[in-house]
Amino acid sequence: xxxxxxxxxxxxxxxxxxxxxxxxxxxxxxxxxxxxxxxxxxxxxxxxxxxxxxxxxxxxxxxxxxxxxxxxxxxxxxxxxxxxxxxxxxxxxxxxxxxxxxxxxxxxxxxxxxxxxxxxxxxxxxxxxxxxxxxxxxxxxxxxxxxxxxxxxxxxxxxxxxxxxxxxxxxxxxxxxxxxxxxxxxxxxxxxxxxxxxxxxxxxxxxxxxxxxxxx
Numbered sequence: 001x002x003x004x005x006x007x008x009x010x011x012x013x014x015x016x017x018x019x020x021x022x023x024x025x026x027x028x029x030x031x032x033x034x035x036x037x038x039x040x041x042x043x044x045x046x047x048x049x050x051x052x053x054x055x056x057x058x059x060x061x062x063x064x065x066x067x068x069x070x071x072x073x074x075x076x077x078x079x080x081x082x083x084x085x086x087x088x089x090x091x092x093x094x095x096x097x098x099x100x101x102x103x104x105x106x107x108x109x110x111x112x113x114x115x116x117x118x119x120x121x122x123x124x125x126x127x128x129x130x131x132x133x134x135x136x137x138x139x140x141x142x143x144x145x146x147x148x149x150x151x152x153x154x155x156x157x158x159x160x161x162x163x164x165x166x167x168x169x170x171x172x173x174x175x176x177x178x179x180x181x182x183x184x185x186x187x188x189x190x191x192x193x194x195x196x197x198x199x200x201x202x203x204x205x206x207x208x209x210x211x212x213x214x215x216x
Contacts, residue, residue, distance in 0.1 A: 002104050004131070006195040006213040007034035010050060010112065010163045012133060016103040019076055023099065023110045023133070027052040030170040031215075040064070040073050042099045044112025045085060066097050076101055081125050085140075086115040093140070098126065105201040106130050109154065113141050113163065123153050130204055132156035135163035137176030144182040157204035160197070160211050179212055186210060 003015040008031040010024040022038040026049040036056040043051040043065040053063045062073050067080035079100040085093035096112045109126055110133040118126075132154055135141035141163055142150065151159045161183070165176035183189045188209045195213050 001198060001200045002106050004160070004197045004199060004213075006160075006162075006215065008032075008166070008215055009169075010044075010110075010133070010135065012110070012160075012162075013038070013056070014103055014108070019074060019103060021076070021101070021103060022056040024050040024112065025052040025056045026050060028170070029173065030168050037061075040076060040078070042067070042078065042097075042110070044097045044099065044110070045094060047113070050113060064099075066095060067099075068097055076103065079125075081122065083112070083118075083122065084115055085113045087117075098122075100126055100129065106199055109133065109156070111135060111150070114150070115141055117142075117146060118150050118153055126154060129154060130157045130201070131199060132159045133162050134159060136161040136179060136182040137164035137173075139175040139177075144177060144184075147182060148186075151208070156208060158197075158199065158209055158211055160213065166215070183210055183212060 005013040009026050011034050012023050013036050014021045020038045021040045022036050023042045025034050027033050029049050038057045038061050041053040041057045041063045045066050068082045070079050081098040083096045083098050084090040085096045099110045107129045108131045109129045134147050136144050136147040161179050164179045191212045
């Protein structure tokens, strides 16, 4: 069993039986900065809205920033897959790491600030996953249309949209679309009143379900 807690933007805290993982902790975006005690912190790249490890990690915690390759930390094997923050091979916004890992038998993929479509090799490298965190706001990342296509390629059991415009964010994020643009017209959408979703390997939906978490 894993508690998935959305901290806003692209930041999630995943609490397993014995390991806590935080992905893309932020600062300076207008929302309260996340605070946790993570064993592992994964930062997809160096931008401040995805890289604020100190407030969320244990003193003995491990931090991976822009990591590519494979690394085992305790019982968790983390795979970092090279990608780009834009659709011009990083010339505009730099590189991005996609992270794939299993926690309590549930396999997760966090796409970070992905800015382009996934190639067939990317899809193969990511492999079979149960839970996908996908940016949907556009402008800085892929938008709703490409996020839909990427999700269909990866075919997770649960898709959780992230990195979209929401109340309380700094004006520089006004260019992002809201999550409504992504879920409009889609079936199997579940809106959760709160930031928490508990997932288990044995209780996954039969068809891909989009789960929209809330900070309220």
